Every structure is written in C-alpha cells, then in structure tokens.
Amino acid sequence: MKLILIGFGVVGQGFAEILRDRGSELRRKHNFAAQIIGVVTASKGSLYQSSGLDPASLLQAAESGSFDNYPTQPGLRRGLTASDMIEAREADALVEASPSNLETAQPALEYCHLALDAGMHLTLANKGPVALDYANLQAKAREKGLQLRYEATVMAGTPTMHLAEAALAGCEIHSARGILNGTTNYILSQMETGKSYDEALAQAQELGYAETDPTGDVEGWDAAGKLLILGNALFASGHAMADLDVSGITAISAADIADAKAAGQRYKLIASATPAGGSVKATRLPLDDPLANVGGSTNAITLETDLMGHITLIGAGAGKLETGYAILSDLLAIKRATGLA
C-alpha cells in the first residue's frame, strides 16, 4: 500500500515510528507492507520517492527541522506540492494529518477531494474535512468504491469508529455521550484535588496538555469538532457547528466542583449527540456513571444501543504512538476491505 502523508507533526511522526519499529512485524503478522512514498509539510518541505521513503530517515530529518537533511538518492524529488503528488496517481491512499482547521477545513479538504477523484482511499487525523464536509466526501468515496476512514479524529487510536462500525454492526445506536477532550478533563480532575481553574490550567499548560491559547479546548470547540464527526459517522446527521449547543469549562469554579463533590457527583465536559442534534457542556454526573470515573487526560464514550444497551469504551485521547496507531488501524481496515497490502 503506497501512501502520501500530508503533515508530519505528532500524528505523522507517530505513524512513521510505528512503521520504523514494527515494519517487519506488520509484514509477518498482518501481511501488511505500507510504504510512505510522499510527505508534504508546511514548514519542513516535501519529499517524494515512488519506491518508498525510509521512515527512520524521515524522522531524523524532521528532528533536524527540515527535510533538506533527508539523504538524496536516485529518484528522490523535493518540493512537490500535495496536488503534484496526488496527480502523479502512484499512491493507493492519502493520509491527511495536517493541523485541523474547523472553520473552512482548507487546504486539507481540497486535497481530500483531489485524492478521491484520483481513486485514492482516504485516512484522516485532521478533523476539518470530516467535521465540515462529511456527506460529500462519503458520497464520493461510496460512488468510487473507496474507503473514507478517520479513527484518529476522535479519541486518538481508541477504536471508537471501529467499535461503532464493525463491532456493533447490526445494533442501532441511539445516542453517544463522551469525554472527548483530554485537556479539559485533566483540568477538571485537578480542580477536584482543590486547585483553582487558573492553577489547573497553568499546570496543564506546563505539562503540554494545554496550548498557550487554550480557547479551543476550554471553550469546548475541540470537543464540538469531534462531536460533529461522531454525529456524521453514527447518524449521518450533517450538522454544522452552529447547530450544536457548545459551552466549555471556563465558568466552572472551585465552589461548583466542591458543591458537586458534596452531592456525590463530579463535573465532566460531556459531548453528546443524537440524530437530532448535539451539545458540549460541563455536566454533573453521578459517580456510578462510567464517564464520571474517567480521570486525567483519558477519553471515553458511551454508546446507547437498541440491542446491547449501553457500551462504554475508555482509552487514550491523545499521544504520538496513540494517534499514529489510529492511522495504522485505519490502513489495516482498508486492507481488510480491499485486499491492498
């Protein structure tokens, strides 16, 4: 399976590490031999080689800050754009792992359409395209018999989409409720130990869980983007951000946390979706709710189904290997569906 990778940040590097360290195991155990033939980045340059780039050398060059330091060899081309690489029509799948843009989904969305038009399967870690243009992408993929996969966009490699799609096939899913943002969950967990919101946020920033501008996390937009994707995946709901009822955790005070605790409850930022709509809001949960006991930066989701009642999945929501694994698991699913190895 020949791959073009757009973006080589945490996700792309995590995936390359897995190929570097597990390549022979994946060939042996799963008869799977993916090759990265192209990588495009905004800041490190781009590399293309039809016969396959070397994951270890890619990682070394990325660590040095530029793909200029990737060893030159016969057939290697530098400086191609994503469009150039897609138009070359040598790849079987496009891996979109550039940073998410939840306003326009561009430029990733354009590359996704180009890739489908060129007959490539699509795997996304970038939330934008599946949050904002799911229906069109899915329709095009179906029409062309191509796979559209996006496990990395929600709960990293914790197999949320695999669970809903294959493992619960035959069940009808009525609703989904989850803790989809690790940063806010970490902050709320820290506030339970007595810290103020500001102290907990500062600690999250220090540990790299929260960005310098934490707005996207603490005001609920990151969780809302994931919720749009879940709504599309589970209910083909086609909602836009404006259709969701979104608030974050910025209004939650130490006194609120203490109040909840005294009542045997716990605040969690809960993202919930039904076919009719969705919301992201800080919610007091009783302690016997499986979501109430998900601490730190862990993520979790509860699916309410017709035949199986409630099914809860708890796992990592971020991390280099964890998101890199999400890409691998999507590619293995493409392999199962298509036979491409």
Added chain:
Amino acid sequence: MKLILIGFGVVGQGFAEILRDRGSELRRKHNFAAQIIGVVTASKGSLYQSSGLDPASLLQAAESGSFDNYPTQPGLRRGLTASDMIEAREADALVEASPSNLETAQPALEYCHLALDAGMHLTLANKGPVALDYANLQAKAREKGLQLRYEATVMAGTPTMHLAEAALAGCEIHSARGILNGTTNYILSQMETGKSYDEALAQAQELGYAETDPTGDVEGWDAAGKLLILGNALFASGHAMADLDVSGITAISAADIADAKAAGQRYKLIASATPAGGSVKATRLPLDDPLANVGGSTNAITLETDLMGHITLIGAGAGKLETGYAILSDLLAIKRATGLA
C-alpha cells in the same frame, strides 16, 4: 447464509427474536439474510427444513414447550439429530448455543468438529469447546479457510473479541483483566450497600441472576471458563482449568467489604490473563480503576496494549437480546470475511 442451531434456550431464542423483528432491516442495511434451517434441542425436539424455518413460529413452539407445535409443512423434518443435520451439508454455519459443559465440552465439541469437517463456519455461545479445545478447532478452521467465532462466550454481545481482533489489530495485547461474571459482581455491589453475603446471594437468586446452585458463579468457575477462552483468543495460550489460580467470592465477608471501603477501595472478582497464565480472585481495587466502578451485573474488561496503553470496554454480560446479538455480530463478521449473506 443457512444456519443450524444447537440449543434453543436464552441465546437461541434471543437470536431468533432478532431475526423475527429485524429480518427486513438486516436485509436492507446489511444485505444479510440468514436462515435457520435446523434447530436441535435436548428437551423440545428438533426441526429441519432446507428452505428455512420461520423464527416467529419457532419462538411460539418453544414457548409452548415443544417443537411438536411447530406447524407442519412440506419438506419439514422432525427428530433429526445434530449429526444428521450437519451431514446433510446444506448449512453454511453451525451455531452452538447449547449449555456449556466445562468438564468435557461434550456433546458440543463433537458437533463442532463434525461441522468444520463438513466445511461449515462455526459460531459458539457454548463456552466448552473454545475453553477446552481451542487449538484444535482453530487449526482445523484455518486449514479449511473457515471462520471460528465465539463473541457470545465472554461478556455476551459486548464486542470483546471484535475489539481485540479487528479494532485493535496491529497492537500487541500484553494482558487482560476483567469482570466477567455478572452474578458475583451483583452480589459484591449489594454487599457494599450493607447486605451480608447470604442476603446478597438470596437477592441475586430471587432476581434470577444466580442459580439455585450458585457454585459455578460464586466459586469463580464461570469466570475461569471465560478466562480460558480469552487466553486462547488473545495469546493462544492453551491453558487448562488446572493451570489457572481460581478462587471466588465465598470467603469475602461484610467486614472485608467495609475494610476496603474505609481504605477507598472496592472488591471485585477480577479475572486476569497474560500469555503466562491466569487467575480469578476477589481483588481490592482503588476507586480510580475503571473496573472498580462497574456495578451490578455489568461486565468489563481492560486490555493492556503496547501502542494504545489501557483500553477498557464496559457492557452487558448477559441477557436474551444481548447474547442473541453476539451470534448476529459473529455472523455479520463471517459475512464480511467470506461474502456469504
């Protein structure tokens, strides 16, 4: 997909209800049109019809206590044995849903081998064959290109096996720890509210969660049977019951429960497996362990993986529709793998 069903108790009836109530939806949404062509039971008789038995009539006849009350029609044959039906070689898959025998796995094990020899895929709700003879069954199935599936044997239809096999493909699983017996979990949950072991057991029996002779549950043997299956599925470990370290909850007193509570802990009957071995024992867990908060008759499992850290799945461990759904989900997996509809 033509099916022979051995056993028509809770699991078989749950599955028949799903076919009766969801048949047209399964055809429409999943292009799946399974037909039960044979049913064999120990106490209600047996029915066989190459063109397919009617699920609604099967359920009515079962409710009356005997398949004698299934309406006679051209081509219907009564009184065939399981071997007769398998030898007729008209079915695509055998569904083994008769009661588990964890000593010899018979007579189910013989039927399983006969079915594989006859080229049929195999789906089990009966724990015996996969607990005691997994290696031989799996080897035979692989050799013949047949599917061996057994989602119903552990955590009912909660997709444990699907999670480990497909959703976490590419991860290495190092260990599994779970609450695999709902009866004992219910009893322990009740004891936390202040009841004695005897009171809690009596209540579980009243509600139908525990049998009149509760030995298999409360001494840990039911969980141990499931653990053998998990060990086989995850690690091909091939252990026998005698290799496991099994104890139950009978020695846990109200004072033990109170002690744990005072220490911020909770007793759970934890079944755990690694490639090297396994145990079933009442264990004090800290409250921030996801398994500590699984109450009542719910089941749960935590898989420790290399790439994804800990992944926890929580869901029903029993129930008519839930175990019936497990059969359906296995058959849908067979459909995905083989194209049989």
